[in-house]
Amino acid sequence: MEEKQTKESMEKEAYQKVASRLEPKRPIFLNCLKAFFVGGFICVIGQCISLFYLSFFNFSEATVGAPTVATLIFISVLLTGFGVYDKLSQFSGAGTAVPVTGFANSMASTAIEYKTEGYVLGVGGNMFKLAGSVIVFGTVAAFVIGVIYTIATQQWGGM
C-alpha cells in the first residue's frame, strides 16, 4: 500500500515537472506594456467623460465619479454585447480587466451567456458569478476597516 502511494506521488511529481516545462512562457514584459497602454487609455476616456460632466452639468469634483463610472459601465456593457470587449480583453489582459469596465464586462457577459437558462435562474442567478467575489471581498474589507476606524475614533453613536 505504502509503496503504491509513493509511486503515485512520484508520478505526480514527474507530471508536474513535465507540465511546468511544457507550459508556454508568459511574455510578462510585453503583457505589462499592453496592460499599461490599454488601461491608461481607458482611464483617459474616463477623465474625458468626467470633464464633460463637470463642464456641462451641475457636478462638483467630489460627485462627478458616479456618473462617470455609470457611463463607462454603459459603454462597456454595449461593447460586451457586440462582442468587441472580449476581443480587446484577449489582447490586453489586465488592461481591460482592472478598470471598472472589466467589472461590468464580467457581469454583462455572464448575463448574456446564461440567457438560455432563463431569466430568473440563468441571468439573475449567474450575473454575479465572477463579479460577486469583488463585491464580497470589498464589502468585508470595508466593514473591517470601518469597525477599526470606529473603535479608534471612539464614535459609538447610538450603540
Next chain:
Amino acid sequence: MIFLWAFIVGGIICVCGQLLMDGLKLTPAHTMATLVVVGAILDGIGVYERLIDFAGAGATVPITSFGNQLVHGALAEADRTGLIGVVTGIFQITSAGISAAIIFSFLAALVFRPKG
C-alpha cells in the same frame, strides 16, 4: 496635465494587476478581489483620496476605487451615526456603479444573443 497623470497612474494600476496575474499566476477573479481589498486598505489609511486629487480618473476608474468608495461611504456614515453607520453607509457611494452594472447587464441580456 491631469490627463497625463490619469494615463500613467491608471496604467500603473493595470500593470500591478497584470503582474499579479502573470507573476503570481492568480486567476482574474483573485486579482480583482486582491486589488479591491488593497484599494479599501489604502483609503483606510487615507492615501487613496490624495491619489484621486492627483490623478483624477486614473484613480477612480480602476477597480481599486471600488474598495476606496466602499470604505469612504462606511466611514462617512460612521462619522454621523456611529457604529451602525459602517453597515448602512458601505454602499452609499458605490450604489451608482453596482446599480448601473446590474441594470445595463440585465438590459443587455434582454437585447443580445449569446454567441456560439
